[in-house]
Amino acid sequence: MERVKCLIIGSGPAGYTAAIYAARANLVPVVIEGVQPGGQLTQTTVIENFPGFPNGISGPELMENMRLQAQNVGADIRSGVAVAVDFDAQPYVVTLDDGTDISADTIIVATGAAAKYLGLSDETKYAGMGVSACATCDGFFYRKKVVAVVGGGDTACEEANYLASLASKVYLIVRKPFLRASKAMQERTLNNPKIEVLFEHNTLGLYGENRLEGIHLVKRMGEPDETRYDLPVNGFFLAIGHNPNSEIFKKYLATDETGYFIPRDESGVRTLLPGVFVAGDVADPHYRQAITAAASGCKAALEAERYLSSK
Ligand code: NDP
Numbered sequence: 001m002e003r004v005k006c007l008i009i010g011s012g013p014a015g016y017t018a019a020i021y022a023a024r025a026n027l028v029p030v031v032i033e034g035v036q037p038g039g040q041l042t043q044t045t046v047i048e049n050f051p052g053f054p055n056g057i058s059g060p061e062l063m064e065n066m067r068l069q070a071q072n073v074g075a076d077i078r079s080g081v082a083v084a085v086d087f088d089a090q091p092y093v094v095t096l097d098d099g100t101d102i103s104a105d106t107i108i109v110a111t112g113a114a115a116k117y118l119g120l121s122d123e124t125k126y127a128g129m130g131v132s133a134c135a136t137c138d139g140f141f142y143r144k145k146v147v148a149v150v151g152g153g154d155t156a157c158e159e160a161n162y163l164a165s166l167a168s169k170v171y172l173i174v175r176k177p178f179l180r181a182s183k184a185m186q187e188r189t190l191n192n193p194k195i196e197v198l199f200e201h202n203t204l205g206l207y208g209e210n211r212l213e214g215i216h217l218v219k220r221m222g223e224p225d226e227t228r229y230d231l232p233v234n235g236f237f238l239a240i241g242h243n244p245n246s247e248i249f250k251k252y253l254a255t256d257e258t259g260y261f262i263p264r265d266e267s268g269v270r271t272l273l274p275g276v277f278v279a280g281d282v283a284d285p286h287y288r289q290a291i292t293a294a295a296s297g298c299k300a301a302l303e304a305e306r307y308l309s310s311k
Pocket of ligand 1: 150155179240242288289
């Protein structure tokens, strides 16, 4: 079985930053890219809040730069998905989706998070036929069409604005009477003439013959003036947050009730298992920014280096 000094699972800002630091510390890191190489930022448009890019940078370009930077300093980046782990004894063993096992002296888990769905059976029924959790991936198919986006956070507003550049009309379905997004994003959304915000609305179901044709909505659910009606739309985009990708590690690493890792201490990256570190969104229910993920990837790699040199 192949044995490596440092195995990094995940290839978002946390994974690639960990790889850059680990490679420069001669840990010869191997990065397992995961289901979505480059992570969630590959599905965003312009990033204006990552320092160093005065005019912003596209998410895919930023991630490609990080990948190249990690490779240039010596990281070994491999496609593949970690499907099982054995952390019972050292060296730890990670099994990939092609059946390969890799053993490692240190592991950095930077597996990120995945989009949440409402849990309606219709979401599965119309998956790929009108339902999507990624506007930048699928928006192209809705040029001059009518779409709805669910959610009131930054992601929902960003997706609504992106879709408004393609679609003829965008409904933003928000369950509260206000948006949770940052002030700047709220303003951009409320001032976009193509976006209509439907406050205090919930989605009950979806309908359509062969593909999505509309949604069953309820306004002010449970109130005396509750109103139910159908809204014809061609596309239905989920933007209601994310679930951390921590499932295969739960036997060994502590998580909170929603699945985010609970680090051992204020480092934010050390766990109760010696040599196992966590970084990025999978361990961060609070900030979930590219820059905070990158920072924790850096911390995890520095901790891995310290751990190895102390042995
Ligand atoms: P958030 O958790 O911030 O927002 C989720 C939204 O979805 C909320 O409006 C929430 O409603 C709504 N929601 C959740 N569950 C349901 C449900 N079952 N039915 C209907 N609505 C639901 O997630 P985001 O993905 O928007 O953002 C995550 C983090 O990433 C945030 O910190 C955000 O600031 C950041 N971010 C920053 C960006 C940027 O700076 N460019 C871009 C995108 C994200 P409610 O308010 O009622 O809970």
